[in-house]
Amino acid sequence: MPSKPSNMKSYEEEVKTFSWDISKKELEYKDGDIINIGWYCSDRICEKGKAEKLALIWESSKGEEKRYTFNDLRLITNTMASYLKNLGVNQGDRVCLFMDKIPELYMGFLGVLKLGAIAQPLFSAFGSESLLTRLEDATTTAIMTQKKHLPKVRNILEKMPYLKYIIVVDDDGSKALREREFALNIETEPKVEKFDCFPSTAETKSVLHYTSGTTGKPKGAQHVHYSLISQYITAKYVLDLQEDDVYWCTADPGWVTGTSYGIIGVWANGVTQCVTDIGFTADNWYKFAEKNKVTVWYSAPTAIRSLMKEGTAAVKKHDLSSLRHLASVGEPLNAEAVIWSQEAFGMMFHDTFWQTETGSIMVSNYPGMKIKPGSMGKPFPGITATVLDLKTSEPITKKGIVGMIAFQPNWPSIIRTYWNNEEIYKNKFKNGWYLSGDRASIDEDGYYWFVGRDDDVINTAGHLVGPFEIESALLEHPAVAESAVVGKPDPVNMEVVKAFIALKPGYDQNKMLELEIMNFVRKKLSALAMPQEIEFVDSLPKTRSGKIMRRVLRAKEWGEEIGDISTLENDM
């Protein structure tokens, strides 16, 4: 395993001296300047003499490979921006990117930002209903997608009169496109050498990431171009991205990791990355890392635990000696997996903690800093963090006491609002602190230890799913009278969705109905939202006012104390 000095020489020293000005200086940005993420990730890198350096190595599940330099990135993003502009997309319009992990997704994202429009990446496995919820909320103007996903868009088109442009990036002309549909092929479209990027400034809206909460529909977390200041320097210090690295971020850009560190952080640092949409098996992944001589690998605990299940023998079949730094994201990385990674790869995965709303890494393990397996690590330099008493919302000074992880809201990539939901956004702040919704304790050495969510949101394989959305979908099934959805512990995914369902009269509890309901939710929402387990019940625990008490069901699944059930209407 190659070793080299890390970008951050010493965490303790950095904490004393760090300011966000370091990032601004390296990016040659001064407050008040124009700052456009699309430009920073492509044109600027070319201007720094790296035009011919590889930006992206892409491999499909069928083994097809494409390679793009930073100059290719510059030209293609110009072309996509120009195409959208000529169609009629304007600055501030929301442009959804609804694609698998193909080059057009990565470049389309930057193209949208170059235009000054707002990029709204959505996980391509979302069903029509999930798609509609998010496009409706944002009144999205355009969507870039693939042929295979077109039916999902067409299914809901009549409900979206504001959606003017459906851009199909892989149309082969075999079937006629319909009204509002347009074809764009980045390989054959004449390249635009010069595109005047929108002169965005720090607070110009950039990216809209939808994230789930306990109640209500998913919310659009609004980010701005200034987030680059955080994303650039955290990619450099936490992921330790350096000039000759080959970086692999396994996250899909439909989620914030895939944009903050799968596009912005890596390319703003001028580093080569590789991407694949091959399905997960340990062998596939190791082959990909070996072939591309991956040096820095940023992945998710669910994937790491799946690799762990396959054992170290599977690792040894491949030459992964190029690896020099590993990091994980999405959910806490349990100690067993951290220790296993040392045995398997000769180095530990460094757990990182952050959220859609934070836009960049907040608490982390760092190269060179001692890792305590199972710990989140320590706050990134420049981040003021604490845990707040759950009743008083005051910082807890005593070590080892669990409280709500909170941050002083003064880092560059913090969200500016939730789209159309200022009220809920304001509720994220209390006593001058941003409330993460996650609970942890801090030990004597300043390490943070994750405990759990403070609400009913389910973290499955590192993705947050809101029970309300799933329960609403379940209620649309003709057999379902009532439902409650909770997270159930899972050794690989941390939690999986479990649904408790009371049926309408006339419906029998059986496996076929279970399967039918599972598939119903999967197609409506997504595979993530699909209940992995269904338990039919005669009734659900409710308060006397009729509110379903999810926490009672959840506590039973986790073997925890049920807590106060004095308001429970019926016996459990």
Added chain:
Amino acid sequence: MAVTKDTILEYVRNEYLEDGDDREVTYNTPLISGGIVDSFSMVSLKVFLETKYNVSIPDAKATPEAFDSVDNIIALLKEMGVE
């Protein structure tokens, strides 16, 4: 019920391919590694097989490899005594 490759293949095509998806799926098409059935959707495929063929597939046997093609699934079912 007798296991037929075509029954399983038809189920996969109907449930996991979207309407506009014209990918060819045959008995040995990689389902999991090929991205047709993701790891979360695998559970519904497992429930289908268990329900259809009245068998209980232990979690340890329900691996991405075992489910990675119709042929592999047939082999798994045979191993479990389902013909």
